[in-house]
Every structure is written in structure tokens, then in C-alpha cells.
Amino acid sequence: MTAVTPPAPVVGRFAPSPTGRMHAGNVFAALAAWLVAKSQGGKVVLRIEDLDAERSKPAYIDAVQRDFEALGLTWDEGPYFQHSRTEAYRAAFDELAARGLVYPCFCTRADLHAASAPHRGEKPVYPGTCRGLSAAERASRALERTPAQRLRVPHEEVAFTDQVQGPYAQNLVQDCGDFLVRRSDGAFAYQLAVVVDDAEQGVSSVVRGVDLLCSTPQQIHLQSLLGLPHPDYAHVPLLVAERDRRLSKRDRDAALDALLARFKTPAAVIGRIAGLTGLAPTCDPATPEELLGTFDLAALPTAFPDLVQVRWE
Numbered sequence: 349m350t351a352v353t354p355p356a357p358v359v360g361r362f363a364p365s366p367t368g369r370m371h372a373g374n375v376f377a378a379l380a381a382w383l384v385a386k387s388q389g390g391k392v393v394l395r396i397e398d399l400d401a402e403r404s405k406p407a408y409i410d411a412v413q414r415d416f417e418a419l420g421l422t423w424d425e426g427p428y429f430q431h432s433r434t435e436a437y438r439a440a441f442d443e444l445a446a447r448g449l450v451y452p453c454f455c456t457r458a459d460l461h462a463a464s465a466p467h468r469g470e471k472p473v474y475p476g477t478c479r480g481l482s483a484a485e486r487a488s489r490a491l492e493r494t495p496a497q498r499l500r501v502p503h504e505e506v507a508f509t510d511q512v513q514g515p516y517a518q519n520l521v522q523d524c525g526d527f528l529v530r531r532s533d534g535a536f537a538y539q540l541a542v543v544v545d546d547a548e549q550g551v552s553s554v555v556r557g558v559d560l561l562c563s564t565p566q567q568i569h570l571q572s573l574l575g576l577p578h579p580d581y582a583h584v585p586l587l588v589a590e591r592d593r594r595l596s597k598r599d600r601d602a603a604l605d606a607l608l609a610r611f612k613t614p615a616a617v618i619g620r621i622a623g624l625t626g627l628a629p630t631c632d633p634a635t636p637e638e639l640l641g642t643f644d645l646a647a648l649p650t651a652f653p654d655l656v657q658v659r660w661e
């Protein structure tokens with residue numbers, strides 16, 4: 349008899365940046381990630397994305413964990429911290445550099461702003477200003493300024509099917525450009541860190557806000573270069589504070605504290621968010637566990653066209 353290998357369990361993740369308290373949008377994305385993993389019998393990893401040492405605050409690291417716990421958004425592994433993973437990021441960076449795929453970029457913020465028009469309203473495309481510098485030019489520029497490091501991308505299309513947004517593709521040169529893998533202050537860039545972490549932590553299901561959809565081809569490209577597996581991706585719509593403005597940590601009335609004060613219980617907050625966003629058929633109070641019964645990822649809209657639906661006031 350041939351042995352049948354059981355399918356690997358789904359591993360989802362929460363990857364909060366501890367730069368403020370959670371708001372309704374963060375709760376929605378985390379709830380969706382939890383439901384996707386748990387509805388497939390999988391587990392959830394908690395990773396604190398404190399790569400940006402200046403903006404990450406210890407108080408928020410505690411707060412985000414308490415908030416997840418209060419809401420019933422349990423995790424099975426972690427927390428893992430990006431601040432303790434520098435050696436892993438360095439190893440990946442060194443591998444790319446050894447293959448000649450990385451070059452120093454001396455552009456200032458102002459240079460970049462002047463040189464690159466935002467493309468498709470999504471993100472600025474780096475025009476390759478420092479790509480062709482000679483070794484002598486690099487050496488002399490380095491005397492004045494510590495460079496950032498960029499990955500040289502090929503003229504290739506990266507295409508994938510998002511579980512919520514459907515088919516999505518970018519030409520790496522035209523839609524993205526050579527992108528940062530290390531900042532000029534020495535910190536490894538988000539794109540590199542997230543790819544190394546997702547692989548190391550066995551993440552097979554990435555569920556996050558649609559603002560990161562345009563980063564996904566970069567991450568898939570890095571996974572291919574580093575020989576890492578490609579997770580499934582589901583990019584959920586963003587909640588809006590008012591017409592055309594996404595919710596941010598400055599929107600006090602959508603902050604978790606304010607929602608708990610208004611709706612009284614964690615289950616009421618979860619139920620309300622789930623009902624408004626299409627994660628559940630009604631806004632009745634519910635725990636994440638209770639939502640598993642009716643959860644259907646395929647029923648999630650790709651955007652929230654009726655903005656009134658997701659008003660918090």
C-alpha cells in the first residue's frame with residue numbers, strides 16, 4: 349500500500365506592527381486571518397513586526413497581545429519578534445548580495461520623490477538611478493553618504509491568484525522597480541524580513557489588508573530567489589473612516605478602546621465588525637470561535653463599495 353502524505357496543516361499569522369493601539373481595521377484583518385486558518389483546522393503564529401525600532405513601542409507590544417486575547421483571537425505559536433531575527437535577515441541579504449543581485453543606492457528621499465511618479469496610484473516605481481553606477485562612483489559617493497541597498501529586479505511578470513482579490517500581476521521592472529532590501533540606517537527592509545520570517549515560521553496562509561497587495565509580487569520574487577515556499581495570499585478590503593480615507597491609528601472612534609466602550613463586550617465588537625464586513629451574516633455578538641460555523645472566505649467582497657456600511661460613528 350502506498351503511504352499517503354496528509355496535507356500540511358495551514359499556518360496563518362498575525363503580524364502587527366506595535367506602533368499604536370489596534371483599530372477596527374486591524375481587528376478585521378486579524379479576525380479574517382484567524383478564521384481562514386482555523387476553518388481549515390490550522391494554527392496561527394503571532395509575530396511582532398518591530399523592525400522599525402524608532403516607531404515600535406514596548407507598551408504597544410503588550411497592548412496588542414492583550415487586545416488579541418480579549419477578543420478571543422488566540423495564537424498557537426509565538427510571539428516571535430523581528431528585533432531578534434537580524435542574523436536570519438543578514439543571511440538572506442548576504443545570499444542575494446553574493447549573487448550580485450544587490451546594489452547600493454545613494455538617493456535621498458527628496459531624490460526619490462523627484463524622480464518617481466506614483467504608478468497606477470499604488471506605489472512609486474524606483475527609476476534605477478543608482479543601478480548603473482561604476483565601482484569608482486560608488487566608492488566616492490560612499491564617502492559622503494551611507495547607502496541603502498536595493499534588489500535588482502528582472503523584466504519579469506509575477507502573477508498569482510489572491511483568494512479575495514482574484515488574479516493579480518506586476519511586471520517587476522515597470523510596476524515595482526528595484527526595491528529596498530536594506531535601509532541606509534542598516535535595518536533590513538520590510539519586504540526581506542517578512543519573507544524570511546514567513547518561511548522560517550512555516551506560514552502558508554497570509555491574510556492582510558489590501559494595501560499590501562502591491563507588495564506581494566516583491567515578496568513572491570524574493571521567495572523564488574531564496575528558494576522559499578510561496579504561501580497562499582488573501583488581501584481583505586480596508587475599512588474606511590470617511591469617503592476615500594482609510595482608517596488609521598489616529599481615528600479615535602475606531603480604536604479598540606472606543607469600540608469596547610461603545611459596544612460593551614469583545615463579542616459585540618467582533619460581531620459588529622464581522623457583520624459589517626461580510627465575515628458573518630449578521631452583526632450579532634459572537635466570538636471568533638462562533639463565527640467559524642458560517643465563515644466563507646469566498647463570500648468576502650473585494651472592496652467595500654457602500655462606504656456607509658463600515659462607518660463607525
Ligand code: GLU
Pocket residue numbers: 363364365397542555556560
Ligand atoms: N506589520 C504589518 C502591519 O501591521 C503587516 C505586514 C504583513 O502582514 O505582511 O501593517
